[in-house]
Amino acid sequence: MKLYQTLESQLKKEPNYVSDNGELKKWVVLNKAQNFDEELIGLLLDDSDLKEKFFINVKEILVFNQNLFIQFLEQKNYLNDSYTQFKNKVGLSIDGKYLKQRNEVALVWPFKDCVLEGGQSREEDKREEIFFNETLAQDEITELLDPKVLTNAKLFDKDGEKDFSQFNRNENGTITDNLIIKGNNLLALHSLKKEFAGKVKLIYIDPPFNTGNDSFGYNDKFNHSSWLTFMKNRLTIAKELLSVDGNIFIQIDINEIHYLKVLCDEVFGKENFVEELIWAYGSPSGGRAAGAKPVNIHDTILHYSRSYSNRKQIKIFIPYTEKYIKDWFKYDDGDGRLYQRRMRGKDENGDSIWVKQYLDESKGVPLSTVWSDIKQVYADPRAYKENQSQYTELLRDFSGGQKPEALLKRIIEMCTDEGDIVLDFHLGTGTTVASAHKMKRQYLGVEQMDYIKTFTCNRINKIILGESSGISKSVNWQGGGSFIYLELKKYNQTFIEKIEGAKDSESLLQIWEEMKSKSFLNYNVDIQKQEQHIEDFKLLSLNEQKQHLCELLNKNQLYVNLSSLNDENFECTAEEKNLNRDFYKI
Numbered sequence: 001m002k003l004y005q006t007l008e009s010q011l012k013k014e015p016n017y018v019s020d021n022g023e024l025k026k027w028v029v030l031n032k033a034q035n036f037d038e039e040l041i042g043l044l045l046d047d048s049d050l051k052e053k054f055f056i057n058v059k060e061i062l063v064f065n066q067n068l069f070i071q072f073l074e075q076k077n078y079l080n081d082s083y084t085q086f087k088n089k090v091g092l093s094i095d096g097k098y099l100k101q102r103n104e105v106a107l108v109w110p111f112k113d114c115v116l117e118g119g120q121s122r123e124e125d126k127r128e129e130i131f132f133n134e135t136l137a138q139d140e141i142t143e144l145l146d147p148k149v150l151t152n153a154k155l156f157d158k159d160g161e162k163d164f165s166q167f168n169r170n171e172n173g174t175i176t177d178n179l180i181i182k183g184n185n186l187l188a189l190h191s192l193k194k195e196f197a198g199k200v201k202l203i204y205i206d207p208p209f210n211t212g213n214d215s216f217g218y219n220d221k222f223n224h225s226s227w228l229t230f231m232k233n234r235l236t237i238a239k240e241l242l243s244v245d246g247n248i249f250i251q252i253d254i255n256e257i258h259y260l261k262v263l264c265d266e267v268f269g270k271e272n273f274v275e276e277l278i279w280a281y282g283s284p285s286g287g288r289a290a291g292a293k294p295v296n297i298h299d300t301i302l303h304y305s306r307s308y309s310n311r312k313q314i315k316i317f318i319p320y321t322e323k324y325i326k327d328w329f330k331y332d333d334g335d336g337r338l339y340q341r342r343m344r345g346k347d348e349n350g351d352s353i354w355v356k357q358y359l360d361e362s363k364g365v366p367l368s369t370v371w372s373d374i375k376q377v378y379a380d381p382r383a384y385k386e387n388q389s390q391y392t393e394l395l396r397d398f399s400g401g402q403k404p405e406a407l408l409k410r411i412i413e414m415c416t417d418e419g420d421i422v423l424d425f426h427l428g429t430g431t432t433v434a435s436a437h438k439m440k441r442q443y444l445g446v447e448q449m450d451y452i453k454t455f456t457c458n459r460i461n462k463i464i465l466g467e468s469s470g471i472s473k474s475v476n477w478q479g480g481g482s483f484i485y486l487e488l489k490k491y492n493q494t495f496i497e498k499i500e501g502a503k504d505s506e507s508l509l510q511i512w513e514e515m516k517s518k519s520f521l522n523y524n525v526d527i528q529k530q531e532q533h534i535e536d537f538k539l540l541s542l543n544e545q546k547q548h549l550c551e552l553l554n555k556n557q558l559y560v561n562l563s564s565l566n567d568e569n570f571e572c573t574a575e576e577k578n579l580n581r582d583f584y585k586i
Helices: 001-011 026-034 036-043 048-054 065-074 138-145 185-196 224-240 257-266 322-326 388-396 405-415 431-438 453-464 491-500 505-518 528-530 535-536 542-552 574-581
Strands: 055-058 061-064 115-116 131-133 150-157 158-165 179-182 202-203 242-254 274-279 296-304 329-332 338-346 352-358 421-424 442-447 482-487
Touching: 001 036, 001 065, 001 322, 026 036, 026 065, 026 138, 026 453, 036 048, 048 055, 048 065, 061 338, 115 138, 115 224, 131 138, 150 329, 150 453, 150 535, 150 574, 179 185, 179 338, 179 453, 185 224, 185 442, 185 482, 202 224, 202 405, 224 242, 242 274, 242 405, 257 274, 257 296, 405 431, 421 431, 431 442, 431 453, 442 453, 491 505, 491 542, 505 535, 505 542, 528 535
Parallel strands: 179 442, 179 482, 202 242, 202 421, 421 442
Antiparallel strands: 055 061, 115 131, 150 158, 150 482, 242 296, 274 296, 329 338, 338 352
16 A cells, blocks of 8 residues: 555656546556656656566666556555455445435446446447446546547538637637537537536437347347446436536337336436326338237337426427317307317206317417327438438438437427527437527537438538428528537547558558557557467458457547647647637636
8 A cells, every 4th residue: 555655646746647636647657657658667766665666677777567567556456445345235326325225216237336438439339348337447437538639620601611710608608609529429428518517408319229229239248237337327427417407308219218217217316307208109000010919109208307396397389280170169258258169068958068268379289298299200312412322321220210300399499498508419310409400509419420420410501501391491490500510539449440441461460560659558468479479360360350459459548538638649739739728728
């Protein structure tokens, strides 16, 4: 314990190794150690105890014992509580209190008290996920969720794509631009936290339903646990982004709805559950009606608030249908007021029983929790004359249909006013931001798939130019507005893309040379051992070589942390530095 305290005290003399709250950035030190950083080695040599522990004297020359140093930093025996103390309690606590201390029901699953590594960046990537335990891997989680460097900023308005200059802010200093961000949504949400925590009025998400056929491609034996952990991680940070009067709507189907409800009770508080909405999107016809069991034609939308008593919720009325109006007729009973009345059968004497109410044609029928008046829509690739084959392939992934703008219009109307911030971090084809744009709400959209720029941004561009589909007519949309496109700056992800694009072994060997000096490798990778077996590597097939190199990379370093903005190893440009200083108000 004394040695670790000595090491920590010595390392904290270098400001770049210390976080804003005074904690040692162990992941930064590990990276420096892997690269035999002169600054780090100099600090260690300045202390006699550290010099004796981590250096070997070879013929009067001190040699840095890199493996020993890294192993020392990675070991957990300096924690106040050992793994033994926690191993029987992982996943069995809520807000730091164990179940036996509480009287409520909790949903428990393997790896509940963990954070997914967040390495999946492409829909076709299927790999076993790494879980970081919140108690045993605090440093790794801190590193993972550190705000990321933003890059490739572009402004889109009626004149097309432009170079980014600066963000617009209101009198409180908050960014007022619409933002669409490409990157891992968990990491993006934590990057948005500093600017937008407590300011988002509405969150709508349509996450993967974990049906086995959707985009939740976590191909491991803990698929159900992975999904629950995946959702818990994202809902926890989403709650922090909501304003005190904010609301969140989560759309899901039968596969996970009951588990999600209990999870949301835990994350948002059972007392903040508002309602369960049933969206009946279709009819029991066609191929789906062939089976013996009742036809499933609905999704469920869970509605929670940040604070039930403070929530913003506007009463919505559905316009009278033609049939509804025919069943009623207007009359004046002599007091000058119009009523509508409807026959409700006859009494025991055979006289008609009438029900009457004040006629108010501007309002209509109060909204219920069953929405059967909005149907699913199916995207037609023929609507996209340019790159039609590309869109045809993309829309195949949305064969279940896109969410109609009318559905999002209703949700947005329920809890926001013009100018309020709407967030969707499972953006997909962009229906949420498309509706929000036409309804003059500020929006934040996050999506990690490549189509965000080719499809989603293109969709908003058409809206800016005044396209007339969806809710355009009902909100009298005439065009206008703008948005800023941003990306999380890649680091190891760049190496993954290079590996995937390599055509031969020679190219992969060149990439490996670059990886040794510039990439973040997994901590257990022994570079010398890899070099010793390089001939065995050459005997592998091209696909096996690619898989092996990808496995060596630390997937937790796919993107560049903001704390490394000025680190020369990450080669952040002057434009990127200005962008991030503006966004994060550094």
